[in-house]
Every structure is written in structure tokens, then in C-alpha cells.
Amino acid sequence: MQAARQSCSCLTGVIVQGRTNFLLSSSKMASLRRGLSYINFIRSTVCALGSNKLTRQQFLRLPETVRTNIVPFSVGSGLCAVPFTQQAEQLSHEALIRRASNLVTDSANTYLSQTTLALVDSLTQYAKALHTLIALQRRYLATIGKITPAEEDSIWQVIIAQRVEVGDRLEACNRFETNWMNAINICEMASEAAYSSGAEHASVTVKSHIQMAKVQVEDTRQISKDAERGLAEIKAEEIQRMAEYSSTRDINVEDIPEAYLRED
Structure with a gap:
């Protein structure tokens, strides 16, 4: 139980x-x-x-x-709503303006970099063309009175073609310099806009890029100016040598008796 x-x-x-x-x-x-x-x-x-x-x-x-x-x-x-609240706080007018100013400065820096590269390259090619023309001019001066008229004509054809190339290079430099100046102006305005919107870092970055671009262009421009100065000197020397050669040839012609100059 x-x-x-x-x-x-x-x-x-x-x-x-x-x-x-x-x-x-x-x-x-x-x-x-x-x-x-x-x-x-x-x-x-x-x-x-x-x-x-x-x-x-x-x-x-x-x-x-x-x-x-x-x-x-x-x-x-409500956990899903927290990011939306933070995102709404970040999408204020001031924040959007700062973001837009950053985008503007980035685009302006890219435009400045491309135009600076184009201008520096065109100035370099222009300086090379000038040095080639100077070398041809010196070669011609060294052969004055020592070559035949046919050889002199061939040399002058090469010199004229090189002068045309120098003119084309100079025209390209002027065209790219216009674009480069526009890029400088745009970058300066973008820097001011970024500073006024509170993006101080972007403003300082643009200013530093402007300074670097000016230094690069100025250094390359100085090389082309030196080449232009050398071309001017060789042209002055050419004029002087041609005048001396012409005067010497006239004197030699006057010293020759008339009997040798008269044809039979």
C-alpha cells in the first residue's frame, strides 16, 4: 500500500x-x-x-x-531609426555646402593639374624647337662662303621648316597658357568658397596647389626665355656675318680686273 x-x-x-x-x-x-x-x-x-x-x-x-x-x-x-536620425543631422545646409565646396575644390585641382601639365609640356617642346633652330643657324653661319648655292638652299629649307615648327609650338603655348590662367582663377574662387563654407583644409590645399603650379610654370618658362634669348643672339650674329660677307664679296669683285670680268 x-x-x-x-x-x-x-x-x-x-x-x-x-x-x-x-x-x-x-x-x-x-x-x-x-x-x-x-x-x-x-x-x-x-x-x-x-x-x-x-x-x-x-x-x-x-x-x-x-x-x-x-x-x-x-x-x-527604434534601433533602425537611429542611423536615419544621425543622417538627418549630417544633411544640414551647412554640411551640404561644405561637401559641395570640397567637390568643387577637387575638380578645380584636377583642372589645374591638367592645364599645368599641358602648359609645361608645351613650353618644354617650344624650348627644344628653339634650341634646334639655334643649332641650324650656327651651322649655317659656319658654312657661309664655303658651300655651293644648292647646299645653301637646302640648309635654308630646313631652317624655314624649323621656324614654322617654332611658331606652332609658340601658338600651342599661348593656347595652353590661356587655359592655365582660367584654371588659376577657378582655383582661387574655389579656395575662397571653401574657406567661407568652413572647409578650411580644402581651401589650404587649393592654395598650395596654386603655388606649386606657378613655380613649375615659371621654371619652365625661364628655360624657354633663355632659348629665345639665345635665338636672338644668333640672329644678330647672322646679320653681322652676312654684312661682313657681302662687303668682302663686293671688295673682291672690285679688285678683279675688268678684262677678267668681260666675256669673250
């Missing part, structure tokens, strides 16, 4: 425990359903708060228990 009583008590305990677990699971399911209903209610309430004044007042009159139960779900769902 005692064993039977213990078996009955154990069976009763199992039944009570199973009934308790069932009730607990049922309560959990009820809480989950209640939470889902709260979430759906919050969604509909948020959509209606901005347009329906009556619904807003009804929401404010909710019981305290409902409000406390809504808080955890609203916090959980």
Missing part, C-alpha cells in the same frame, strides 16, 4: 508539473501574441498620429500597463 501511495503521489506530481509547463507555455504564447498586437498597434498609431487628432488623444489615454509594455518594442524597433 505504501508503495502504491508513493507511485500515485509521483504520478500526481508529474501531471501537475506537465500542467504547469503547459500553462507557462500558453502564457508565453499569449505574451508573444500580445506583443505582436502591440507592434501592429504602434505601426498603425504612428501612421495616424500625424493626421488624426482623435487617435492621438486616444493613444495618450492608454492604460499605464499598455504603455509600459509598448516601451520595449518601441525601443527595439
Whole structure:
């Protein structure tokens, strides 16, 4: 009998425990359903708060228990709204203007770099063409009175072609210099705009790029100026040598007896 009583008590305990677990699971399911209903209610309430004044007042009159139960779900769902809030703060007018000024300075720096490269390259090619012309002029001066007229004509054809190339190179320099000056002006305006919008770093960067570009162009321009000076000197020497050669040839012609100059 005692064993039977213990078996009955154990069976009763199992039944009570199973009934308790069932009730607990049922309560959990009820809480989950209640939470889902709260979430759906919050969604509909948020959509209606901005347009329906009556619904807003009804929401404010909710019981305290409902409000406390809504808080955890609203916090959980509000995690997705945090980045949007931060993004809205970053998309102010001042921030957008700073971003735009940074883009302008970047584009201006790119334009300045390209025009500076083009101008420096054109000035370098112009200086090379000038040095080639100077070498041809010196070669011609060294052969005055020592070559035949046909050879002299061939040399002059080469010199004339080189002078045409020098003119083309100079025209390219003038064209690229116009673009470069426009880039300088744009960069200066972009620097002022960036400074006024609060992007001081971008403004300083543009100013430094302007200074570097001016130094590069000035150094290359000095090389071309030296070549132009050398060409001017060789032209002056050519004029002097041609005058001396002409006077010498006239004197030699006058010294020749007339009998040698008269044809039979």
C-alpha cells in the first residue's frame, strides 16, 4: 500500500508539473501574441498620429500597463531609426555646402593639374624647337662662303621648316597658357568658397596647389626665355656675318680686273 501511495503521489506530481509547463507555455504564447498586437498597434498609431487628432488623444489615454509594455518594442524597433536620425543631422545646409565646396575644390585641382601639365609640356617642346633652330643657324653661319648655292638652299629649307615648327609650338603655348590662367582663377574662387563654407583644409590645399603650379610654370618658362634669348643672339650674329660677307664679296669683285670680268 505504501508503495502504491508513493507511485500515485509521483504520478500526481508529474501531471501537475506537465500542467504547469503547459500553462507557462500558453502564457508565453499569449505574451508573444500580445506583443505582436502591440507592434501592429504602434505601426498603425504612428501612421495616424500625424493626421488624426482623435487617435492621438486616444493613444495618450492608454492604460499605464499598455504603455509600459509598448516601451520595449518601441525601443527595439527604434534601433533602425537611429542611423536615419544621425543622417538627418549630417544633411544640414551647412554640411551640404561644405561637401559641395570640397567637390568643387577637387575638380578645380584636377583642372589645374591638367592645364599645368599641358602648359609645361608645351613650353618644354617650344624650348627644344628653339634650341634646334639655334643649332641650324650656327651651322649655317659656319658654312657661309664655303658651300655651293644648292647646299645653301637646302640648309635654308630646313631652317624655314624649323621656324614654322617654332611658331606652332609658340601658338600651342599661348593656347595652353590661356587655359592655365582660367584654371588659376577657378582655383582661387574655389579656395575662397571653401574657406567661407568652413572647409578650411580644402581651401589650404587649393592654395598650395596654386603655388606649386606657378613655380613649375615659371621654371619652365625661364628655360624657354633663355632659348629665345639665345635665338636672338644668333640672329644678330647672322646679320653681322652676312654684312661682313657681302662687303668682302663686293671688295673682291672690285679688285678683279675688268678684262677678267668681260666675256669673250
